[in-house]
Amino acid sequence: MSVVEEQLSLCRELCEDLAGELKAEGLRGKTVTLKLKNVVFEVKTRACTLPCAVATADEIYAVTKDLLRTEIDNVNDKKPQQKSIVGFLQQGTSGPS
Numbered sequence: 001m002s003v004v005e006e007q008l009s010l011c012r013e014l015c016e017d018l019a020g021e022l023k024a025e026g027l028r029g030k031t032v033t034l035k036l037k038n039v040v041f042e043v044k045t046r047a048c049t050l051p052c053a054v055a056t057a058d059e060i061y062a063v064t065k066d067l068l069r070t071e072i073d074n075v076n077d078k079k080p081q082q083k084s085i086v087g088f089l090q091q092g093t094s095g096p097s
Helices: 003-025 057-077 080-090
Strands: 029-037 043-054
Touching: 003 057, 029 057, 043 057
Parallel strands: none
Antiparallel strands: 029 043
16 A cells, blocks of 8 residues: 555545544534644645535545645655755845845
C-alpha cells in the first residue's frame, strides 16, 4: 500500500467515525473541514461548504478525499525555485533602507 493509499484509508476511517457521531447526535453539516499536520507540526486547514447538509461517511469522504488529494498534489508539485524564493524573501531586511 502506498503512502497516498494509507492516507486515504485513514481519511476514510475518520469519516466513518465522524458519520457515526453525527448519526448518534442526529446532526448534519454543510461545511467539511480537513485539518492536516505535517512532520514539523505545521497545521493546514482546508474546508469546503456544500449546497446541502451531509451526514453519511460516503458523502463526507467524497469531499475530504478531494481536499486531501489536492494537498498531496500541491506537496508533490513544489519546485526548488519556490523554496529558494521563499528563503530569499525570509532573508530580506525587516525595515526600509
